[in-house]
Amino acid sequence: IPVDPFVLTVFGATGDLARRKLLPALFHRDLAGQLPQRASIIGASRRVMSRGQFLDFARQALVDHVPATELSGPELQRFLDRLNYVVLDAEGDEGWRDLAELVAPQSDLIHVHYLATAPSLFQPICERLSRHGMAAGNARLVVEKPIGKNLESARLVNAAIGAVFPEDRVYRIDHYLGKETVQNLMALRFANALFEPLWNSGHIDHVQITVAESLGVEERAGYYDTAGAMRDMVQNHLLQLLCLVAMEPPASLDADAVRDEKLKVLRALKPIDELNAGQLTVRGQYRAGASRGGAVPGYLEELGSTDSATETFVAVKAEVANWRWASVPFYLRTGKRLASRVSEIVIGFRPVPHSMFMPAAGPVSPNRLVVRLQPDEGVKLWLMIKDPGPGGIRLSLVPLDMSFAEAFNVRNPDAYERLLLDVVRGNQTLFMRRDEVEAAWRWVDPILEAWRATSERPKPYTAGTWGPSAAIALIERDGRTWLDDG
Ligand code: BG6
Secondary structure, three states: OOOOOEEEEEEOOOOHHHHHHHHHHHHHHHHOOOOOOOOEEEEEEOOOOOHHHHHHHHHHHHHHHOOHHHHOOOHHHHHHHOEEEEEOOOOOOOOHHHHHHHHHHHOOOEEEEEEOOOHHHHHHHHHHHHHOOOOOOOEEEEEEOOOOOOHHHHHHHHHHHHOOOOHHHEEEEOHHHHOHHHHHHHHHHHOOOOOHHHOOOOOEEEEEEEEEOOOOOHHHHHHHHHHHHHHHHHHHHHHHHHHHHHOOOOOOOOHHHHHHHHHHHHHHEOOOOOOOHHHHEEEEEEEOEEEOOEEEOOHHHHHOOOOOOOOOEEEEEEEEOOOOOOOOEEEEEEEOOEOOOEEEEEEEEOOOOOOOOOOOOOOOOOOEEEEEEEOOOEEEEEEEEEOOOOOOOOEEEEEEEEEHHHHHOOOOOOHHHHHHHHHHHOOOOOEEOHHHHHHHHHHHHHHHHHHHHOOOOOEEEEOOEOOOHHHHHHHHOOOOOOOOOO
């Protein structure tokens, strides 16, 4: 079903996000017949180029990021015909009148302003949108992380945005919320009667959330060195996943109903600060090693520096201090240049209270539910079953395995496809509200401060491994292990 007609302006249109994600996502939705005839896209950037040159840039972006079979039909030209380009200075006057003139004849449509720019440009762009009459009731603002680099700066960014756009027209993207399996977590929890009665400290022993990447920081080292894994991944993606696991059932899928529940989780996170950061957190930085069979450089070499204390790996033992989750650890871990690219959530259930099978049948392992985000999205429920055969009873832990690719046989849409159309639909459920972002910083800030206050460096780990040995010790101290294989 096509969405309502819209004009989408991408600020920073010649950047990496537009090239790798936004243009391919819009093209895929066009291919699926979801863009109405009058939908158009305006690229805006400082880079001087003609419309023709921008079209070439967009065509190349699609060639690079869309399978060739999808580019062979007339849809490619139809998509390119929707594009326009404006040279614009986000902090000056150039180009703003041109942009206003381009969108003015479309005043009856939904206007989406997508800021795929450095965060320092959010305020100047918002001010100019307002000054040139492009922030009125039909205009929506989309911003990408990072929203600030601590609570104080996030508040300033949010205030600058809020001075022009009311909260119900602001869409803060966390692209993890657009991932299919992440939404499936809500379906799994709230559309099945099976799990919710067990979803608490009475039956769940612990939760693991892993977002492991095999790539290093590569050409993003400049940005990354000012952020680190805590700001880049934990403050947003991992905490959002934690919220979806831990939140109370919202009364509806209404944006504020869901976001209210996530906010309560963020506010219930037990503080980690100077006193306990040493026991509850581990940070690491990769050294040269091997990845997928080839030698890869260390972080400092990629950065071109001999000195940086920026973490490329974080493990945290978090706790949600409320009635449902009291004393259930949430082990979070994320890092670059780890052994493989795996993102998954593991719900570890408590063992049975008594085993009648011991000792001959072997030990009874606790059940676990694994929601795998990537690669090969799916859900696995590990159960104890009897090994087949006429002998005595022997038990094995075996997965009930549901792979989305096999079950549905469809292409898994990129998170941005879903999220971009949700903006046009006016659905904020999968976007972060201002108070959520700020609550996440309120928990992260004291950890960052504790790290800054110590003279300890991030622990080195070899590229291509599962991170520093201290991260393994963090969970093994509690008699548990990281589950790397689902
Ligand atoms: C981004 C981070 O938000 O998420 C990157 O800035 C990271 O550092 C990326 O690589 C991971 O996203 P995905 O969808 O590839 O898991």
